Amino acid sequence: MDQFVRVRLIQCNSLDLNLFQFDYDLTFAAFFLNADRTIYGRFGTRSSQKEASRDITIKGFRKAMEGALELHRDYPANRPALAGKTGPQAPFNIPQAYPSLEGRYTPFLDYQGQVARSCIHCHQLGEAVRKEARSQNTPMPDSVVYPWPMPQVVGLVFDPDERATLKNVTTDSVAEKAGFQTGDVLISLAGQPLLSTADVQWVLHQADAPTVLTAVIERENRQHELELALAADWRRASDLSWRTTSWDLRRIATGGLLLVSLEASARAQLPIQPAQMALRVEHVGQYGDHAVAKRAGFKKDDIIVSFDGLDTLRRETEVFTHILREHQTGELVPVEVIRGKEKLKFQLKIQ
Amino acid sequence: MKTSRRLVLGTVLAIFFIGTAVSHAAENRDAKVRNDKNHVEASGQWIYNEFDRALEEGQRTGKPILVTLRCIP
Secondary structure (H helix, E strand, O other): OOOOEEEEEOOOOOOOOOOOOOOOOOOOEEEEEOOOOOEEEEEOOOOOOOOHHHOOOHHHHHHHHHHHHHHHHHOOOOHHHHHHHOOOOOOOOOHHHOOOOOOOOOOOOOOOOOOOOOOOOHHHHHHHHHHHHHOOOOOOOHHHHOOOOOHHHHOEEEOOOOOOEEEEEOOOOHHHHHOOOOOOEEEEEOOEEOOOHHHHHHHHHHOOOOEEEEEEEEEOOEEEEEEEEEOOOHHHHOOOOOOOOHHHHHHHHHOOEEEEEOOHHHHOOOOOOOOOOOEEEEEEOOOHHHHHHHHHOOOOOOEEEEEOOEOOOOOHHHHHHHHHHHOOOOOEEEEEEEEOOEEEEEEEEOO | OHHHHHHHHHHHHHHHHHHHHHHHHHHHHHHHHHHHHHHHHHHOOOEEOOHHHHHHHHHHHOOOEEEEEOOOO
16 A cells, blocks of 8 residues: 555545546545556446445455556556546536536535535436436436446456456356456456456446447466457446436436336236236335325335336336436326236326 | 323424434534544545645655545445
């Protein structure tokens, strides 16, 4: 650690968004930089509310730091390879410039007053990004709906104790078809050196759809080049349900309902087709805009079997995507539920 | 009458205790934020919330910079 200048940032207020672009649903993120603001890499990954060690470990963080020191030793000769680690010009330079945050927060924390309330949390920034996209009244791009895709989406499962070593490659996945194998060490992706899973996510976050990403891997002491071909809708296998920002997506798309996929044993007892959707209402929002579904008549444990005329939306995330792409604020969608032995129909207002 | 007095008293007490709890929680959170700053600065291991100062130190020492972004629990 002594080989680094160490700085801890505890707020998003006035954060330079042209430099600090990361997954705003994280509760911990790290950057490794040169003092000229060249980014060596990122660290910090999350795919669950409760199982942090699934994605990041102290061992992995140590390996990332060692990798950053290697890149620093080789700098500036390696500058071209690092160029892609800095993102495009941000639409707003600082969080409080976003319309949904404007006028509500000061540039710095109010240590003399209510300091906690004066803080912009990272997830508020993620919500601001989506609200800005929503305000355009056009279908929300997949890149905004599904930020920072997990590598699992394309079939790459990394060992959190290493920088970028594959613990598993999902059968029949895009990654398997490209030739990735368990144990492969990813040296680079899209020409960028990798310090951690977060660096892989960064490349995926920036990737077009469709596109082909070139990876250099090391296998049995030899390097190979592989091509990862991503289809137009590659991001849609992502799971958004764990994200803090999904709380606002529930406001928009489900009127405040939290939906979970029904277990197989419970599905078997319902009068539905084998492939039909069955999403159980786990929670009904009680206040304000999060109570729209409650006011429409939904109750906890209702089973949604049709949403906006579709019975193929098998995950809550798919409901989000459908609404964000197909409907604007104020529109009504029909929803069918099974409640006990009854089949009921409601009209849900989209926000 | 006795019942309505009890109801009023119970409501007042409930509002008082809930309000106190909310206020106490907010005070605790503010205290945690202030204590975190004091604690981290006292340790001398980290620059606290001053990115520009970290850049200056990086320029001066030639060291790379490690930035962590984490809200206070």
